[in-house]
Amino acid sequence: MKRFFFFVLICLAISSIAFAGNLKLSSPDGSLTVTVGVDGGRAWYQVSRGNELIIGQSELGFVLKDGDLKGNFKLGKTSRSTLDEIWGQPWGEDALVRNHYNELKATLQEKSVDKRQLTVVFRAYDDGIAFRYEFPRQRGLQDFVIMDEVTQFALPSDAFAWSIPALTAYYEGIYTREPVSQKGNMAGPVTLEVNDSLYMAIMDANLTDYSTMNFSHDGTMLKADLVPWKNGDKVRVGDTRVSPWRAIIIGRTAADLLLSRMALNLNEPCKIDDTSWVKPTKYVGIWWALQKQRWTWSQGERHGATTTNTKRYIDFAARHGMGGVLVEGWNYGWDTDWTRHGDGFSFTRAYPDYDLEGLCRYAAERGVRIIAHNETGGAAQNYENQMEDAFRLYESLGINTVKTGYVNSHFYNGELQHSQWGVQHFRKVIEAAARHHLMIVNHEGAMPSGIQRTWPNLIGTESMRGQEYNAFDRRGGNPPYHECVLPFTRGLGGPMDFTPGIMEYRNDSVPGTRPQTTLAHQLAEYIVIYSPGHMAADQIENYEHQPAFKFIEDVPTDWQRTLVPHAAIGKYVTYAREQRGTDNWYVGSVTDDQARDLTLPLDFLDADKRYVAIIYEDGPDADYRTNPYPMTIRRLDVDRSTVLNLHLAPGGGAAIQLLAQ
Numbered sequence: 202m203k204r205f206f207f208f209v210l211i212c213l214a215i216s217s218i219a220f221a222g223n224l225k226l227s228s229p230d231g232s233l234t235v236t237v238g239v240d241g242g243r244a245w246y247q248v249s250r251g252n253e254l255i256i257g258q259s260e261l262g263f264v265l266k267d268g269d270l271k272g273n274f275k276l277g278k279t280s281r282s283t284l285d286e287i288w289g290q291p292w293g294e295d296a297l298v299r300n301h302y303n304e305l306k307a308t309l310q311e312k313s314v315d316k317r318q319l320t321v322v323f324r325a326y327d328d329g330i331a332f333r334y335e336f337p338r339q340r341g342l343q344d345f346v347i348m349d350e351v352t353q354f355a356l357p358s359d360a361f362a363w364s365i366p367a368l369t370a371y372y373e374g375i376y377t378r379e380p381v382s383q384k385g386n387m388a389g390p391v392t393l394e395v396n397d398s399l400y401m402a403i404m405d406a407n408l409t410d411y412s413t414m415n416f417s418h419d420g421t422m423l424k425a426d427l428v429p430w431k432n433g434d435k436v437r438v439g440d441t442r443v444s445p446w447r448a449i450i451i452g453r454t455a456a457d458l459l460l461s462r463m464a465l466n467l468n469e470p471c472k473i474d475d476t477s478w479v480k481p482t483k484y485v486g487i488w489w490a491l492q493k494q495r496w497t498w499s500q501g502e503r504h505g506a507t508t509t510n511t512k513r514y515i516d517f518a519a520r521h522g523m524g525g526v527l528v529e530g531w532n533y534g535w536d537t538d539w540t541r542h543g544d545g546f547s548f549t550r551a552y553p554d555y556d557l558e559g560l561c562r563y564a565a566e567r568g569v570r571i572i573a574h575n576e577t578g579g580a581a582q583n584y585e586n587q588m589e590d591a592f593r594l595y596e597s598l599g600i601n602t603v604k605t606g607y608v609n610s611h612f613y614n615g616e617l618q619h620s621q622w623g624v625q626h627f628r629k630v631i632e633a634a635a636r637h638h639l640m641i642v643n644h645e646g647a648m649p650s651g652i653q654r655t656w657p658n659l660i661g662t663e664s665m666r667g668q669e670y671n672a673f674d675r676r677g678g679n680p681p682y683h684e685c686v687l688p689f690t691r692g693l694g695g696p697m698d699f700t701p702g703i704m705e706y707r708n709d710s711v712p713g714t715r716p717q718t719t720l721a722h723q724l725a726e727y728i729v730i731y732s733p734g735h736m737a738a739d740q741i742e743n744y745e746h747q748p749a750f751k752f753i754e755d756v757p758t759d760w761q762r763t764l765v766p767h768a769a770i771g772k773y774v775t776y777a778r779e780q781r782g783t784d785n786w787y788v789g790s791v792t793d794d795q796a797r798d799l800t801l802p803l804d805f806l807d808a809d810k811r812y813v814a815i816i817y818e819d820g821p822d823a824d825y826r827t828n829p830y831p832m833t834i835r836r837l838d839v840d841r842s843t844v845l846n847l848h849l850a851p852g853g854g855a856a857i858q859l860l861a862q
């Protein structure tokens with residue numbers, strides 16, 4: 202990948218031998234400090250911001266299958282280093298990312314028994330603290346099994362936590378806000394409102410060959426709760442000798458969490474040498490009619506993935522500048538209860554009414570690519586067995602993106618999707634796809650942890666309750682505040698394949714279901730929910746003659762720079778993003794079930810330019826409960842001294858183009 206290092210400063214390693222007192226590490230701006238110590242054999246860390254203790258003394262260590270690796274330590278060798286670099290992303294919310302931290306490596310040396318060593322590496326950034334364990338190969342610590350990770354996070358108070366329960370199926374839950382003490386076990390990221398000037402999110406970064414970190418707690422003491430293998434093992438440590446980073450993003454405002462790039466920075470640089478083929482685009486697809494139960498994945502009269510339907514979608518995509526057409530239900534395997542018979546899925550054989558080769562040619566002639574869909578039904582081994590052949594075929598046909606799916610509570614081998622086995626499987630798919638120049642959109646996947654820095658062909662993950670629930674969930678779909686929480690929680694780890702852009706709310710097949718938002722809110726999702734390759738999710742006929750569709754046609758998905766003018770978790774959020782390669786800006790703002798009036802100074806615009814603003818906003822009487830459709834589209838000349846007043850209806854939003862003149 203092309204990397205732009207503007208300046209790299211690495212000053213390395215003041216090594217010191219055994220240290221008697223506590224160790225301290227400060228962030229580059231000096232605002233955050235980690236203290237590391239050992240008392241009575243028990244290793245701990247704590248974090249402060251100035252005089253404010255924000256993570257109290259919290260234990261470090263492990264319980265292994267053959268004994269403890271905790272409680273018997275003394276501090277051994279330490280080393281320090283600093284890095285300040287700027288690296289470029291092939292796609293992203295910002296084109297350039299600054300990675301600036303101070304690092305401390307502390308060796309924890311067992312005092313007796315085996316005298317084994319465990320290394321803990323701390324990094325202090327201006328926007329948070331992270332640490333991970335390293336397991337140096339040594340006698341008594343070759344290949345081993347972790348039964349429990351002791352890592353604690355002592356919160357300074359009974360903070361409000363935004364979270365979903367641990368082991369929520371595919372993370373497709375609704376985030377709720379309660380004091381930590383009232384929560385059950387939680388999935389990460391856990392986002393904490395501690396006080397008016399302290400917001401934190403605790404999460405895995407670079408989740409590789411390890412199991413996912415959920416959280417249990419005793420009052421306000423959070424503890425890592427690793428997802429087990431089916432025999433109860435938590436992590437089987439072999440070739441990979443490091444844990445994921447335990448990242449604590451720390452901000453004075455909720456917006457700070459959204460602007461932190463710590464999760465990306467904690468991942469390794471890109472492993473794909475030439476990323477010129479990684480080009481996410483907007484797409485349409487044979488999809489929403491399936492969610493609405495009007496079409497079927499399986500063969501029969503209502504089969505959606507036919508040659509005729511797909512040609513219509515390709516023609517539409519070509520006419521409206523969408524680069525991709527997702528087709529679901531094109532391959533053999535859907536005609537039974539496929540969650541029980543996922544082994545029957547073929548990823549190379551198309552149904553007779555779907556002309557795989559012909560459609561790929563037809564698409565290519567029109568500058569469009571087919572997005573192949575690979576639902577596994579949880580039969581992941583069946584997928585692994587066919588993956589190379591399937592990916593080779595897709596590459597030869599000019600398919601450049603694959604959407605994978607794992608609808609099932611477990612994989613067929615009994616392992617959980619959040620387990621180490623699951624994490625390993627999802628990574629195998631991403632790496633195999635990269636070898637065949639394929640981008641991956643992973644539904645029912647692992648919790649994103651920033652690995653798109655290393656594998657930018659992972660252009661989207663679901664791992665959240667997507668728009669689809671608004672088509673089939675008879676309990677009412679996603680609540681209006683849902684998209685006001687996602688960026689602060691699930692979104693911290695990576696791009697979200699949320700599938701925005703629904704414009705026709707009626708669903709005769711599943712009465713009572715529909716988006717709990719206004720139409721303007723649907724448009725704003727293109728900015729607020731980050732993805733480098735958003736879907737225009739509705740059936741294409743619902744876009745014809747719809748003035749609001751112009752925004753979806755125009756909105757880019759790749760950004761030079763991102764700002765967050767308003768942020769209140771679960772209530773409202775506004776993003777302003779500068780389009781890459783132009784001076785244009787786009788703004789998206791969404792609210793929960795409350796109407797809001799927000800003031801938006803356009804002071805981020807270029808000083809020497811004038812702009813035309815095209816504002817798509819909730820019209821008179823718009824209300825997600827009674828009438829979601831009214832929308833006003835207005836144009837006005839603006840510059841950086843302009844202050845816009847945005848009126849958002851209940852469940853509403855606003856989407857704005859700012860075109861440089």
Ligand code: NOJ
Pocket residue numbers: 491529576606608644645663669
């Ligand atoms: C669930 C996915 O999230 C959805 O997008 C897909 O259509 C179905 N599984 C079928 O694979």
Ligand code: CA
Pocket residue numbers: 371373644645663667
């Ligand atoms: Ca799903």
